[in-house]
Amino acid sequence: MIDMVAFVVAAVFLLLFGIGVLRDRRRFSNAVYLGLSVTFLGVGLLASLKDAPRGVAGVVLIVLLLVVALGPVTLATLLCSNGVKMLRKEGRRPANLLALLAGLGIYGVMALMVVAVFTQSAVLGAAVLTLLLVLGYVSFLFLCFIGYAALYGRLSIRRDADYVVVLGSGLIGDRVPPLLASRLERGRQVYEKLAERRGAEDTEEARTPLLVVSGGQGSDEAVPESHAMADYLVERGFPADRIIREDRSRTTEENLLFTKALMDVERPDAECVIVTNNFHAFRAALLAREVGVNGQVVGSPTAAYFWPSATIREFAAVFLTYKKVNLGICGGLILLGGLAVLAAL
Template sequence: MTISFSACLAAAALVLLIFLRRYDGDRRRFGNAVLLGLCSLLLLAGSFVALSHLHRPVTRTVAAGVAVGTAVGAMAIAGFLLANGIRMIRTEGGRPANLLSLLAGAAILGTLGLLAAAAQVDSGLLRAVATTVLFLAGYLCFLFACFVGYAALYQQVAVRRPVDFVVVLGAGLTDGSAVPPLLASRLDRALALYRHQRARGRSPDLLVSGGKGSDEQVPEAEAMADYLRRRGVPDSHLVQECASTSTEENLKFSRELMERLRPGSSCVIVTNDFHAFRAAVLARRAGVRGEAAGSPTAAYYWPSATLREFAAVLATYPLTNLGAGGLVCAAGVWAGWHG
């Protein structure tokens, strides 16, 4: 079966229309990211088909260049992730969440090694395993590209509409009671949004959300409120939610508090940039009326944090990803045995 350029273009246009309609309805959907990625993939496929029709030898050269570039790029990314993982451990400690860059880099190198071995050894089983791993890696890489690309697009959404609350999601405290730089970045962004709203005649409250961890002396919300109070926010504009222990609880308990204080209220949710899109996805699922805004994060922290957020988003849709992953693995086994 030959796929035409016009068919790819028509499919891309249809997917784009669906994306635009869903994006206009609610920006906070991971499905939007997948649709935008699929549209881009169809356009790339269509371009390649058009090139093959115009000049087949050039197409083979381009395909070979893409294959080599992908392999070299994968090795470069693996090296970067390994180096970043080592820095994360040295800077932030050896907690499991800080190992993600290191593990991702090792996984990429392992996949490349498995593919090289399958190309050298005449074994149907090894070929099937390698092809399955390759297909699954491709599926995850596609979703990760969708996640990163759409999260960057989502961050460009300016918070202009009036809101009743500026909600700040908590993070761990330093020495049990002090606001660390990561959390201070969120609070500073929230304070800027709060002042922006007040400068335009609105009167939002700052709602700080975060409970007391086992290694903390005070609830995160209390430390956050003190930080904002020292920067001129009056107590009458500060609301504390001191019971939550996760992002899901941050949003659930904050919604309940906002509904009690101002029924039907809207908000903007402030967190770090790597966390903003997942916070928006969870806010939608929790019934919170509001978009998420991100504050800057140290560059070395971003890769590991983004991988963590991506894994958490995948876990938010377990049945979808298990089903799709199973189909991808089945396709890989079939292609490996019959290739």
């Protein structure tokens, strides 16, 4: 009975997910619906193990126990190792500490759990349970985020976009670093595909795609980022007359707002393809929807070691975007834990 109910609930959330994607793939609710669908599917499969052959059920349970026992230790170790690598390669900026801090945090929670078990402290046990509830909620959202972000990055781009928008990521002096170069090369590829399609369908010059490079000048940069981005492309044979420079923005949100203003001048309500790095694509899509940019986002390749810290940073930004709901739920869980601690006194 439990398995059938779980499968039905999973199907309902999968239906909501499909409707959400068809309406607008740039919604975080799509990620939550997908995560809930997978979760209830898993519950249904576990519940159905009672009808499985004894050997199959035993193997599945052993695998699950190993994942529960060894998974957190393995994850914490990998995060700490990656964090040290990030510090060596990228420097000691706060953003580069995220993977290391996450790994140490997991070790800390496991240590608290061990202390609670050995001391048999009801208060500490209730506090640890509260912490696990909050972490469980945040971890669920994180898994929803990375799962749907991976899926979003594989969705096809629009065939009829009028603009390709490449978001800046920072210069080294006046030089385009590898991270930004990967965005520009991906932007060039997208532009060429769109131009090829337009050439086969419509030869009017007004319908030829334009490429927008977006980024202002930071305090440690010798030139506006968009200028260096345009120079990079032109030096490699890209037609200069197809480039538009947006040189005022300092953040991703400003990238999108100021670029929208430029696009609306020439082609109001035009569709675009936004290019950033793959770890940043889903959050950029959420921002594009929020500010009213009619465009989907594609990602360029990123070095593997950069992924963990960058993904944690992106998730934290999305989590705080919906802070009223998320902090409200976390606050409710903490309140329940506090009541449990008081009851244990």
